[in-house]
Amino acid sequence: MTTDIHRTVEAVWRIESAKLIAALARMVRDVGLAEELAQDALVAALERWPETGVPDNPAAWLMATARHRAIDRLRRSKLQWSKHAEIARELEEQQDMAASGLEDRLDDDIGDDLLRLVFTACHPVLPREARVALTLRLLGGLSTDEIARAFLVPEATMAQRIVRAKRTLSDKQVPFEVPRGDDRFERLASVLEVIYLVFNEGYAATAGDDWLRPALCEEALRLGRILVGLVPREPEVHGLLALMELQASRSKARVGPAGEPVLLADQNRARWDQLLIRRGLAALEQAIKLGGASGPYVLQAAIAACHARATSVEATDWPRIVALYDALARAMPSPVVELNRAVAVSMASGPDAALAAVDALASERRLQNYHLLPSVRGELLRKLDRHAEARNEFERAAGMTRNARERELLLAKARDCR
Numbered sequence: 001m002t003t004d005i006h007r008t009v010e011a012v013w014r015i016e017s018a019k020l021i022a023a024l025a026r027m028v029r030d031v032g033l034a035e036e037l038a039q040d041a042l043v044a045a046l047e048r049w050p051e052t053g054v055p056d057n058p059a060a061w062l063m064a065t066a067r068h069r070a071i072d073r074l075r076r077s078k079l080q081w082s083k084h085a086e087i088a089r090e091l092e093e094q095q096d097m098a099a100s101g102l103e104d105r106l107d108d109d110i111g112d113d114l115l116r117l118v119f120t121a122c123h124p125v126l127p128r129e130a131r132v133a134l135t136l137r138l139l140g141g142l143s144t145d146e147i148a149r150a151f152l153v154p155e156a157t158m159a160q161r162i163v164r165a166k167r168t169l170s171d172k173q174v175p176f177e178v179p180r181g182d183d184r185f186e187r188l189a190s191v192l193e194v195i196y197l198v199f200n201e202g203y204a205a206t207a208g209d210d211w212l213r214p215a216l217c218e219e220a221l222r223l224g225r226i227l228v229g230l231v232p233r234e235p236e237v238h239g240l241l242a243l244m245e246l247q248a249s250r251s252k253a254r255v256g257p258a259g260e261p262v263l264l265a266d267q268n269r270a271r272w273d274q275l276l277i278r279r280g281l282a283a284l285e286q287a288i289k290l291g292g293a294s295g296p297y298v299l300q301a302a303i304a305a306c307h308a309r310a311t312s313v314e315a316t317d318w319p320r321i322v323a324l325y326d327a328l329a330r331a332m333p334s335p336v337v338e339l340n341r342a343v344a345v346s347m348a349s350g351p352d353a354a355l356a357a358v359d360a361l362a363s364e365r366r367l368q369n370y371h372l373l374p375s376v377r378g379e380l381l382r383k384l385d386r387h388a389e390a391r392n393e394f395e396r397a398a399g400m401t402r403n404a405r406e407r408e409l410l411l412a413k414a415r416d417c418r
Contacts (some may be wrong), residue, residue, distance in 0.1 A: 031117070094411065134162060150215070217248050243301040244297070246284075250307075284298065284305055294327065302324050340357065343379075
């Protein structure tokens, strides 16, 4: 029975923690303190619910408990700041609110509170890695151990990263608010980048023994869907969600029975998730309706849509994909975009034209340790029957990747070239 209650508490926490932390952060004006108070409420639930049973409204119970803890904490504080006194008075005034009133208050404010939390966790004052970690911690409800395992770093390292991030937000006095005007656009770009990075790490793990990390993909999708509900008029938000839905639709077909990678040309398209494809195409259509056809995430989603609509690799509209990569290169100049474009060129116009484009990237500093550069070059050389050169490129790529599954795939390609 106790085990079942603990599972229930964990499930409620995963669903409600972001809303709880967001509401508390608005009240106490400190993200780190808000998370501590929410964690205190979680511990109280683990202690009490096995004896009293799960309350009818677990979220309201957690909120009321955390609010009590906040008042006690501020009363005991030796720092008699006027801010603390003001916050304590506000909380005490709210304490008499009936349970139904509390629930209504939470429902009224939750959209704004969550949006504030998203923008705070992804503030540019934090390094990129810290933004990702803090977002998964505060908005995803993941434990430090889960985040550390997902990104293959020691738990202590991840814990320090999260602690430093919260301290930085406090020291820099980052306001718990949704920015306006140009600041909002800049911060929204940071928010989207964090969600995009989380999804990409799940979709194609950079290191470790697994080709995919489905939990990270699911978490990024959940955050993307929340963000669409919070800022429904932003086309790039819809574009990112469309991209993730369409990419995630292929997940089951991207892994073989033993966990080995299955590349696009070899995938059984009958295993692609049609529900996710429909959702992705609908999100893409909405992004274009909102005027975002030239946005980077919308363009990437449009590329993914070309694959989703095609019945085979041969039936794919490769000239259209090349044109979309041309537009993406203008919107978001990047050697990685150029490399991906070269792959599309090889399918549309043959490997000779693509090889020239790839060779032009050889001196690009940002691709010096990027394993996909020699991997793509190896594929093109193989198609041109230059097998010895192709083998060398595949072996070079295998030496660069930190993902065990990908290394096995590349070494197998090298062996085939013999």
